[in-house]
Amino acid sequence: xxxxxxSSLWWRALIGLTxxxxxxACSTGPRIRTDADPTADFSQYRTYGFYQPLAMEQSGYTTxxxxxxKNAVRREMDARGYRFSPDKADLLVNFQGVIREKTDVYDIxxxxxxxxxxxxxxxxxxxxxxxxxxxxxxxTEGTLTVDLVDAARNxxxxxxxxxxxxxxKTPQERVASADQAISAIFAKYPYRxxx
Numbered sequence: 001x002x003x004x005x006x007s008s009l010w011w012r013a014l015i016g017l018t019x020x021x022x023x024x025a026c027s028t029g030p031r032i033r034t035d036a037d038p039t040a041d042f043s044q045y046r047t048y049g050f051y052q053p054l055a056m057e058q059s060g061y062t063t064x065x066x067x068x069x070k071n072a073v074r075r076e077m078d079a080r081g082y083r084f085s086p087d088k089a090d091l092l093v094n095f096q097g098v099i100r101e102k103t104d105v106y107d108i109x110x111x112x113x114x115x116x117x118x119x120x121x122x123x124x125x126x127x128x129x130x131x132x133x134x135x136x137x138x139x140t141e142g143t144l145t146v147d148l149v150d151a152a153r154n155x156x157x158x159x160x161x162x163x164x165x166x167x168x169k170t171p172q173e174r175v176a177s178a179d180q181a182i183s184a185i186f187a188k189y190p191y192r193x194x195x
Contacts, residue, residue, distance in 0.1 A: 005027070013061060030164035031164065032161065032185060033161045033163065034160045034185070034188045037155070037157040042158075044195055045090040045194060046082065046194045046195075047084070047091070047193075048085070048089050049087070049091075049092055050096035051071065051090030051147075054096075055145075056096045063172065065175065065178060066152040069095055069144075069178050072179050076183065077186075080186070080189065080191070080193055089151050090151055090152070092149040092151045093147070094146075094149060095147065097142060097144050099141070099166055100141050100142075101138065102141045103136065103138050104135075104136070104138075104139070105135070107133065107135075108133045108135060109132055110131050110132065110133045112131075113127070114126070114128075140165065140167075141164070144161070144162070144185070146159070146161045146186075158189065161185070162185050171195065
């Protein structure tokens with residue numbers, strides 16, 4: 001009976017740690033990846049504009065989400081000392097969103113208690129049994145990419161990706177998620193506009 005009580009406490013502790021880990025993962029937001037051209041001289045850039053046509057507007061029209069992303073990009077670039085110049089920009093900003101179906105296959109360590117009857121002792125004994133349970137999880141992953149292009153050379157000099165799971169959301173929640181993703185991407189942008 002003592003073994004069964006210890007196993008119950010162990011399982012409760014494992015479940016508690018799992019829930020804390022999941023909550024911590026949810027609060028961190030999207031994963032961010034960035035890449036910069038090592039040959040680019042970021043000290044020469046003063047102004048920015050938007051690449052034409054934007055990758056997210058390849059179909060020829062804008063959406064409320066692409067307009068909101070443009071505003072969020074302008075906020076972040078302005079905060080870093082760049083001036084918006086739609087006609088004569090040093091940097092051109094492009095962005096796009098991609099959605100993919102993904103599959104996770106993982107093993108979860110499990111334990112159980114098996115009871116065996118001992119004819120010699122005329123009693124049941126509990127023994128722990130350990131095994132792995134395979135789980136398959138299908139989900140949708142979205143990537144929002146922001147590219148900064150040297151306008152004079154038409155060359156990509158910096159790129160940032162926000163990668164996260166896509167869930168059903170209201171339009172307001174989509175706008176908030178896009179805003180969070182743009183802020184997280186530009187938090188990894190180390191350069192400032194030249195004075």
